[in-house]
Amino acid sequence: MKQRINRNPSILALLLSIICSYSWAQEFPDNIEADIPNDLSTEIPLDSKIIKGKLDNGLTYYIRQNSRPENRVELRLAVNAGSLMEDDDQLGLAHFTEHMAFNGTRNFEKNELINVLQMAGVKFGAHLNAYTSFDETVYMLTVPTADTTLEKSLQILEDWADGISFEDEEIDKERGVVIEEWRIGQGAQRRMLDEYLPVLLADSRYAERLPIGTKEILENFDYQTLKRFYEEWYRPDLMAVVAVGDIDPAEMKAEIERRFGDLKAPDKERAREVFDVPAHEDNKVVVVTDKEATFNQIQLFYKEEGLPEPEETFRDYLEMTKHNLFTGMLSQRLNELTQKADPPFMNAGAYYGNIIRTSNAFQQYAVVPENGIERGLQVLLEENEKVKRFGFTETEFERYKKRMLTNYEASYKEREKTESSGYAAEYVRNFLENEPVPGIAFEYKFLLQFLSEISLDEVNALAEEWMAEGNMVAVVMAPEKEGVQVPNEAAIENIIQQVAESEVEAYEDEEIASTLMEDVPAPAEITSEKVIEEIDITELTFANGVKAVVKSTDFKDDEILMTAHSPGGHSVYSDEKYFSAANADGIVQQSGVKDFSGIALQKFLSDKNAAASPFIGELKEGVSGSAAPEDLETMLQLTHLYFTSPREDQETFQSYISKYKSLYQNLLSNPQYYYQDKVMRIMSQNNPRGGGFPTQEDWESVSFDEAMDAYKDRFADASDFTFFFVGNIDLEEAKPLLATYLGNLPATGREEDWKDVGVRPPGGIVDEKVYKGTDPKSMVRISFTGEMPYSKEEAYELNSLIQALNIKLIEEIREKKSGVYGIGANANASKYPYEHYTITISFPCAPENVEDLSQAVFDEIKKIQDNGPTQEDIMKVKETQRREMETNLKQNNYWLQALERAYFTQVDPKNIVEYEDAIEDLNAEDLKETANKYFNFDQYVKVVLYPEETTESADESGK
Structure with a gap:
């Protein structure tokens, strides 16, 4: 069970996180099951595959038949009440109520509920869980449909809705568990949160109602105070039941009506209030430090005044698309800056969405080096100014539109193979936050029809709207460390003012090559082919000794996964060269291949569902990757180039070392990391290769030449490599591609194996x-x-x-x-x-x-x-x-x-x-x-x- 403060990103944001493929020149598909009218004022439809309804008592339900995975069903009970509903004597009791749901109900005494589900193969934590946040409480069950398990699981949901026992003895026992959960949450992050949250959410109830509550109340509340929360807020008009899986929808509907139709509201219903975050005309700055803080972090919140506008019409959907275009392009620009030799930040990004349910904001974050807060903030703000004054470029815009369509196409192709858990989460958000759920067919076809109508000027205009003066909060968090100066609020305010008045230059987008490989070799000979029928795999061996093991499946329509290994790894190098060899793969991954820098490679792949990356472990080296079937060749070309043409780039090397030195600089100030480091060193008897977090001296010992020599050595001979491919791969179509890109990898036929470097735990x-x-x-x-x-x-x-x-x-x-x-x-x-x-x-x-x-x-x-x-x-x-x-x-x-x-x-x-x-x-x-x-x-x-x-x-x- 966990607490949650921030909402999940919308389905659009989730889709945009996938790297997939789409050909911009593709003709408009005519077989997408969605009707998209031209009138943007039309309401967004509900996915026709969802059965959504409301019982007479106000309880909402969502039902969907879905056979991925087979013989499983995802059940949810969503309660539109969380810690915001607590009275002053109930702080933490919304979350405590959630705990009590697992400690006895009308039909399951004490821990019998968990026992019954475990007998059906349900794991506590993995398949049986819940969370409480400011605004909601959600119970989650993943259960098999066999035997009587589904019937018992529905009984459990019914009991949670109106049958939690709240036995005195069980309440007192659970105090210890909840206080231990409270204890886990203590630390630098919580102390800093307690300082900046009242500024970020000033004059709002949210700042006073963190879901975990207070230790004093958790230890001392009386039983009736807890029961009062349940009696007042667990009522049908604030509840939804979700059932998605391998079920008969009509039977499930009848079960929900039978089990939940008689639930009654309390005689005197309390109003379910909506609490906003009041706006403020000025900008606010808060700087918080802590001796146990790990990183220097900057967060900017350009808050929107008033409650978020509902997402109801096609026009609203188009606005969300503009938001995603803007934040996606800006995040890519920020990512490019992390690749500089002396990067202003190790990680940075932008997002538009809610801070909490009732307050939207344009948000940015950056993790910056020690003594780099002023510079990091300045660069972050300068990038904002570049967008405000010059906008994004046409090439950025066209590239990101292609990427967006690529993402939606991939999801559309997998629409029949989507896991039930994803649907269940969507429907919970629809109930709690009114997030649209039109289905991927609608979303994909909508973009195909309307994306071209979005102009670059419309997207660029969001900069002035989102970054207007006032109602902005800048949060700086930093370790409290001797010899390190952290700027105060006045210094931060001064930087914000200076950047607003300074001159900035427009961003210049680099030109990207159109192909990865211009000279493609002829397919090599396949010297043997062996089928293992029991598990339906085929082993191919090429003339250079490379082996490929292929298993074709129908589990996903748009997925091919790859990995490869060869014995050796960094175990073959001396202790003196170990750290260079162990980081060689990361350096090359960031550097790119051939004439493509790491950034250029990302841009080239932005409209393709293909990825590959090399790795060097202790005992083996290899390459991992994934692709859509139509982009298999691109993944194989990347793989080939990582063997034959790794890019050597001193600037990228300096960037890599600089970032990791900064990330690890204060890591051990955090007690948990310090403890982990000690454990690893004790377990390896302080063997320099046995674990423990790298020191600053370790990072300084990494040599560019040694790292590149080790990398090239590991991938100089492919004759002992075995590749594995699993997914929607047609073997006969794939053979010539595998023979071309794997069969022509360099091979010297050397005999090599890994070495035992002697890491052992202590005895006794x-x-x-x-x-x-x-x-x-x-x-x-x-x-x-x-x-x-x-x-x-x-x-x-x-x-x-x-x-x-x-x-x-x-x-x-x-x-x-x-x-x-x-x-x-x-x-x-x-x-x-x-x-x-x-x-x-x-x-x-x-x-x-x-x-x-x-x-x-x-x-x-x-x-x-x-x-x-x-x-x-x-x-x-x-x-x-x-x-x-x-x-x-x-x-x-x-x-x-x-x-x-x-x-x-x-x-x-x-x-x-x-x-x-x-x-x-x-x-x-x-x-x-x-x-x-x-x-x-x-x-x-x-x-x-x-x-x-x-x-x-x-x-x-x-x-």
Whole structure:
């Protein structure tokens, strides 16, 4: 369960985040299922595939049949009430109410609700969750449709709407869990938020109603105060039920009417008020610092006066399109500046949308170097002035329109393969925020019809509208550090004024080549072709030794995924050259290929659904990529060029090093990062290649020549590379392309393998305490490690054991002891560089509870060692595994990773689908044996983070 403050971006913004393909010269498709009239005053229609209605009591429902994934349904209960509805004595109780929904209802006592769903293979957290924000509370369920699970899940939704028990004992137990969630949120970011939020949301109720509430009220509220919130705000006119999945819509409609039709509103309904953010005529500046802050950040909010205009008509949709064009083009300009040798910021962007539900703003952000706040702010404002005075260029405009259509075309092509969870999220936003949901067919056809009617002048005019004087808030956040000067509010105001009065030069767009490769080689010979029918893959081998493993699927219409590996990685280089070699891939990715800089390459690919990027890991190097079927050749050309023509650019190298030095400069001032760094160094016995965050000296040790030499060396010989392709790929059509671009990669036939660089965990019992930070919170990490004979069967047993342990850790440590908000164990069985395993259990908690909870974790492990998991837990694990494999085997990404892992570890790839017998044979006795084999209480590492000023009693308890 989580809290959420900001809304999700609109569907348009989500679509614009995808890199896809569209040919600008393409003729207007005549088969798109949407009717687009020319009258822009027409109301935006509701997607015809949605059944939306309202019961007599006011409850809204959304139903859609969708078979991706099969045999699954996404259920949501959305309540249009959050922390804004709380009275002064209820701060945090909207969120607390959400927690109580999992602690007993009319038909499910205490934690029975979670137990029932786990027996159906539903994971708490992954498939069963909820969140509370300022304005809303949303419950989320992803469940199988088999057996009686769907019926029980609808009963759960019904109980959440009007049947939460609120037993006194359960309320008191849950106080501990919620306070631990409050504890997790403490830190530099929260302290700075508390300072700038009252300025950003001045005179608004939002500034006084953060969803987590206050510790004092969470600890001391009386039961009736909590129940009062539920009774007043969980009522049918403020609720929506969403059901999307592999269902019969008519049957689902009847079920919703039967279950929710009798819900009644309270006798005296309180008005569901709308709270705005009052405008202010002047600009406001707030500078906040904190000793534990990690980055220097700038945020600009050009707030819009009044409530957001509703998005109801075609004209509104066209306005949203203009907004996306503007912010997209400006974000690209800002991104270009991050590639400079001495970049003004490491990351920057622009967005138009709401700060909170009732307040829209044109927003910008930038992460800047130490002592770079003034310069970063100045450059950010100068870019705004360039747009205000000169506008965007025609080439930028045409390129981004192509990109926009590319994005929509890709989504349109996948309209029959879209996951149900995406639809469910859309419908929740439609209910809560009135976001239009006309469907992708409408959106795509609308753009095809109207995008050309948007003029560049109309988009450029938004600069004056959005960046008008007044009602703007500039927020600066920075680490509080000796020797570093952070500008005060007056200095920031002075920069804003100076830039407004200064001279700026217009942006110049660079000319981009029209092709990646002018000289394309002839296809090489395919020397062998082997089919593995059991998993429907084909292995191709080319004359240069390169192998390609191809699996054609119909899971997605517009997706081909690729990865490749070759043994070696940066393990083959000395410690002195390690850091240069480890960063060589990132340097080349930013530099580009051939005559294309990184920025030029982004522009070239803006209207194509093709991407490829090289990587160099510890034990292997390779290339990963993705493409639409029509852009497979572009992805392969990129891959070919990353082997044969990596671009060497000193300026890009300096930019890369400068950015990362800045990003890591203050990282360890944050207690969590400091702790992670300590853990990694302890676990590797301070091996320089065993982990830990890079130091400034590490970054300064990176040599341009060494990095480029290492990169070229890793990709000089492709003869031992294996490529994997999974997706909508036609093998016969792909063969000549693979033979052309992979079959002609350079090959020397050298024999090479990775090296074991000797990173090992410490032996015996290691119990370390780390002191960092001022907040009253600790982090505990317990790791069991050792050598093991690697096999698929042994790895499966180990991971099944951890799944069973996780069930018990949540039941005992979170639910019964109320000592943590979250706790989890994970295990990893590795074949390389030596056969070994690592089991890690981690959780945050109050410092004074560290030892008690650690012992409780050990006790749960020992129970399994003595008795094995319960039969009920075994059944939960088995069902979860069946459900996960049921969906995994219809995911391109799962197949890509599984195939790559099988080939690299030299395991028979047919094992990917041979899982049913292993699940069926799983039993408590075998897991008991596995627990005794791998939980060795004579060899483990326990590392605990404590606050710097730990109380004497907490310190003593940790000894």
